Amino acid sequence: MAGHSKWANIKRQKAVVDAKKGKTFTQLSRAIIVAARSGVPDPAGNFQLRTAIEKAKAAGIPNDNIERAIAKGAGTFEGDGSQLEAIRYEGYGPGGVAILIEALTDNRNRTAADLRAAFSKNGGNLGETGCVSWMFNQKGVCTVEGVEDEEQLLEAALEGGAESYEMTEDKTAEVFAEVTNLENLNQSLKEKGFQVADAELRWIPSNNVEVSDPDQARSLLKLIDTLDSLDDVQNVTANFEMPEQLMSVSMS
Structure with a gap:
């Protein structure tokens, strides 16, 4: 199942630039609100909420903000009548690159307008x-992270119900499973002593578009960066491949 991690690798390389602004408090707080609303508002019994809180803490969000977000999701926070909903948007970037956007919004019209503007200004189109x-x-x-023995990782991954794994860089691996089995896999790997740095749901492209034109690459990365920076946007995924050298030049 090679190729699963192409987008992950792109995101990691792009993170060097993105680290300057980081994931906003708004985006991470919204993820907590939706997770608390979709299940019990207790991280001990809600895996999605637990992982959202872990990411928020890693980003330095104060505990008071986290507790407030949980209360909003549970409906126990006074004075907040806004209702967030999760929506997936789809479109095409320069060169026909397919782009999926996962958003959390309390105003569909605003979000759609912001996304449409981002696409149109950067050579893309928001689709149906x-x-x-x-x-x-x-x-x-x-x-x-810190994988010393691939055989042990494979054994633990299979016990946790994984479908496959892929070494992405030195001593770092990504282990793939069905969506419904993510919590079980995460727990199994941790029980076997592995350091799980992140557990998430991710859209994996079944095919990729090769981007080799510098102008096209620059426009595409600018589009993705613009989409990523919108408060309503939680995650952006695209199906392109790009040489590292071209990416470095395009992001500089």
């Missing part, structure tokens, strides 16, 4: 629901 999602499959992914 279903126009590109058929090119992606959602999987659960555990990122494991």
Whole structure:
């Protein structure tokens, strides 16, 4: 199942630039609100909420903000009548690259307008629901760091119900599973002593578009960066491949 991690690798390289602004408090807080609303508002019994809180703490969000977000999700926070909903948007970037956007919003019209403007200004088009999602499959992914023995990782991954794994860089692996099995896989790997740095749901492209033109690459990365910076946007995934050298030049 090689190729699963192409987008992850792109995101990691792009993170060097993105680290200057980081994931905003708004985005991370919204993820907590939705997780608390979709299940019990207790991280001990809600895996999605637990992972959202872990990411928020890693980003330095104060505990008071986290507790407030949980209360909003549970409906126990006074004075907040806004209702967030999760929406997936789809579109095409320069060169026909397929792009999926996962958003959390309390105003669909505002979010759609912001996304449409981002696409049109950067050589892309916001499309209809279903126009590109058929090119992606959602999987659960555990990122494991400090892997010393691949055989032990494979054994632990299989016991946790994984479908496959892929070494992405030195001593770091990504282990893939069905969406419904992510929590079980995460727990199994940790019980076997592996360091799980992240557990998330990710859209995996079934095919990729090669981007080799510098102008096209620059426009595409600018589009993705613009989409990523919107408060309503939680995650952006695309199906392109790009040489590292071209990426470095395009992001500089």
